[in-house]
Amino acid sequence: MNTQDHDRFPDGRAVVVTGGASGIGQAIAEAFRAAGDRVAVLDRAGGDGVIAVDVADEDSVRNGFAAARAHLGPIDVLVNSAGLLTESPLEQMPLALWNETIAVDLSGVFLCCREVVGGMRRQKWGRIINIASQLAIKGGVGLSHYSAAKAGVIGMTKSLALETAADNVLINCIAPGPIETPLVDGISDTWKVAKRAELPLGRFGTPAEVAPTALLLANDPGGNLFVGQTLGPNSGDVMP
Numbered sequence: 001m002n003t004q005d006h007d008r009f010p011d012g013r014a015v016v017v018t019g020g021a022s023g024i025g026q027a028i029a030e031a032f033r034a035a036g037d038r039v040a041v042l043d044r045a046g047g048d049g050v051i052a053v054d055v056a057d058e059d060s061v062r063n064g065f066a067a068a069r070a071h072l073g074p075i076d077v078l079v080n081s082a083g084l085l086t087e088s089p090l091e092q093m094p095l096a097l098w099n100e101t102i103a104v105d106l107s108g109v110f111l112c113c114r115e116v117v118g119g120m121r122r123q124k125w126g127r128i129i130n131i132a133s134q135l136a137i138k139g140g141v142g143l144s145h146y147s148a149a150k151a152g153v154i155g156m157t158k159s160l161a162l163e164t165a166a167d168n169v170l171i172n173c174i175a176p177g178p179i180e181t182p183l184v185d186g187i188s189d190t191w192k193v194a195k196r197a198e199l200p201l202g203r204f205g206t207p208a209e210v211a212p213t214a215l216l217l218a219n220d221p222g223g224n225l226f227v228g229q230t231l232g233p234n235s236g237d238v239m240p
């Protein structure tokens, strides 16, 4: 936090990071902690200091946020990073796979946003950062479900941002390009080699290279003018 943030939040901001047990979410949680904030991690994967939540399950989300509030008080910042990625050509895609992706990667973001928006509006300050993907913009073979969910996150973010901006609740997306995390470990080496070759930077990013964008969006004054935007730390993969 910088000086202005410190005046408003002498004990640090209360930050919830979903999917914060791994990858991009973990790096973002660490970055907020390093900035002096108080952070609760909600994740399906258990672990030390993690509140066990399935973001696709309404009751689980409600209980998880109640636990986070009991620990942190009113939530100032929400980062939605929980997500999963599977691959299937649309022609062979079972409805269950489509539904699972929409449930976690899109409905999960809706459920978590809904938990915090009211409190943020009442306190006239809030920041929500939704982790979408550059695949929402450019698409990807075998990724119609994932691209649809992530495009949904970007559209939902714009609408919600319009609903809340007047109360100083600013809602934005980060749409990373390929980032070295367990999420992409499962994708074939052939895809990774081809993907690296088409990136202007010639390499994937790291979670630590995405986290500062989340801090920017949450910080005063750097984040104050972003409303419904999608920022793209993506190695040049797309230039929207």
Ligand SMILES: NC(=O)c1ccc[n+]([C@@H]2O[C@H](COP(=O)([O-])OP(=O)(O)OC[C@H]3O[C@@H](n4cnc5c(N)ncnc54)[C@H](O)[C@@H]3O)[C@@H](O)[C@H]2O)c1
Pocket (backbone or CB within 6 Å): 018, 019, 020, 021, 022, 023, 024, 025, 042, 043, 044, 045, 053, 054, 055, 056, 080, 081, 082, 083, 084, 085, 104, 108, 131, 132, 133, 134, 175, 176, 177, 178, 179, 180, 181, 182, 183, 184
């Ligand atoms: N890695 C990339 O290349 C990349 C690129 C663009 C966008 N993203 C997005 O970034 C976000 C973080 O991905 P990552 O690469 O850090 O992956 P990751 O697998 O390292 O982390 C994802 C985390 O989300 C959690 N999670 C999954 N399903 C959940 C559920 N139903 N409820 C609660 N937690 C759940 C996992 O347990 C895990 O800890 C995701 O939304 C992903 O779609 C990743």
